Amino acid sequence: MKYQVEILPEAHSDIENFMIFLSKQFISKELLFKLRNLLYSKIYSLEYFPEIFMEVHIDHRRLLVQKYSIFYKVNNKNKTVIIYRILHQA
Numbered sequence: 001m002k003y004q005v006e007i008l009p010e011a012h013s014d015i016e017n018f019m020i021f022l023s024k025q026f027i028s029k030e031l032l033f034k035l036r037n038l039l040y041s042k043i044y045s046l047e048y049f050p051e052i053f054m055e056v057h058i059d060h061r062r063l064l065v066q067k068y069s070i071f072y073k074v075n076n077k078n079k080t081v082i083i084y085r086i087l088h089q090a
Helices: 009-024 029-047
Strands: 004-007 054-057 060-065 068-075 080-088
Touching: 004 029, 009 029, 009 080, 029 060, 029 068, 029 080
Parallel strands: 004 080
Antiparallel strands: 054 060, 060 068, 068 080
């Protein structure tokens, strides 16, 4: 059964802050667009197999996308995936 993905405001802000930072580093708009799309497509891929990625704490998991860690929680009872933070791995 398909899970519903919910992205918390903090996670949306994380992505927007990455885009702002990278745009100041003279990264092209095309590359920024591709990165944003990649992050969101990986997030929404969790609709189908949310438990496939590493558990970092009880019910908390991490999905790695390039240099970014997407932290999320799976609620099997409600069939939801909650994305709560996205951090750059320096």
